Amino acid sequence: MSQTNKRSVKVFSPATVANVACGFDVIGLALEGTGDEMELHLSDKPGVRITSIEGADLPLEASQNVAGVALMALLQEYGKPEIGIEMSIKKNIHPGSGIGSSAASAAGAVAGGNMLLDNYFSPDALIRFAMEGERLACGTPHADNVAPAILGGFTLVRSYQPLDVIKLHTPQDLWVTVIHPQIEVKTSDARGILKQQVLLKDAIRQWGNVGALVAGLYTEDYGLISRALEDVIVEPIRSILIPAFHDLKIRCKEAGALGGGISGSGPSVFMLSKGEDNARAVAAMMENIYAPLGVDYKIYVSRIGNSGVKAINI
Known part of the structure; x- marks a missing residue:
């Protein structure tokens, strides 16, 4: 993931394929060039606010939105309640499409938020936060979409308790x-x-x-x-x-x-x-x-x- 020290950042969060054939809930992959776009800004008002969503009819209330829930989990662990982040979301991945719509929102939110916090958290922590968005989306905090969305390429979830995710080799062709x-x-x-x-x-x-x-x-x-x-x-x-x-x-x-x-x-x-x-x-x-x-x-x-x-x- 790219680094930034700005008060604002715009990110691309890729579509993903999860459950790669035999790899139900454990193997996923990221697409190149297809995904959501999100803008995040540090705010003087504490907490998480979603200012707009383009391309899908989704809740603006952070506690009811997968991106909001994931970012709230990140800020809670960051431990500075005075920090606030606002974000706008452009959904290029249709919800329910099977190519990681909720995962793209959750992954983009936590990765973008982490960039605003000078990359304070490790990729493994970001996966854990993004999984909270997946919990809201389907009731199960699975990682096989959010892991490739954050790490790229093919990923393998070896274990959920404790969380252990490995980025696999991806053949060039x-x-x-x-x-x-x-x-x-x-x-x-x-x-x-x-x-x-x-x-x-x-x-x-x-x-x-x-x-x-x-x-x-x-x-x-x-x-x-x-x-x-x-x-x-x-x-x-x-x-x-x-x-x-x-x-x-x-x-x-x-x-x-x-x-x-x-x-x-x-x-x-x-x-x-x-x-x-x-x-x-x-x-x-x-x-x-x-x-x-x-x-x-x-x-x-x-x-x-x-x-x-x-x-x-x-």
Whole structure:
């Protein structure tokens, strides 16, 4: 993350893909060039105030907004009650899209706030604060979106108690294509349909895929990455909420994708590819599948964003 000593800062907070296939609640990645923009200012009035939100109908009351709650957690631990921060938010990520809308707001708020405080807190602390925003959004303080939003690249949540997050190696030629059907799947609803117990044989298969995915990223073995992109626990249940999901998976791989799955809680679907050409061929296939369905959609083609939240010019 960039550093600043100014009383004002503007940040870009990236969209993210979480639950990367086999990595439910533990592996996420950041997109490059797609995300929210936020301006934060030190204020003489104590506390957190949200002055405006553009692009989404979300609460201005800080205690009811994920960005406000996350920043409030940061200021509470900072321990100087006279400090105040005002922020305005431009939402370029539609809430409920499955590419980390709430995480972008929470991550951008705490990272921007930290810049105003001369980077007082560590990235791990920022992840912890941003998780409070996710708690408000869906009832569970998960880190697999906010971690890549703050750290960039691929991230692995090894443990939640205590919190232990690792930034993984990201191959230079790895791209992601995401299709966002313009329907809303709330994270809380998508979590509600999940089974609370899994078969041991499925857990063993999933563990093997998680290990293989991490190994494939570090060795830049695209064949291994492709074989590891399999979710036998969550995807079979959540995929029923997404139009043409199975057709997408099969035909996008035929178009050159390594593989993919549900982005976050859906309805977005992501596909990883080696190289931009394959990623754009996958995007074309997604269009071919969705155009006849009568469902509005948006497609993103992006390199994996390696920087996380960053300061931009006001």
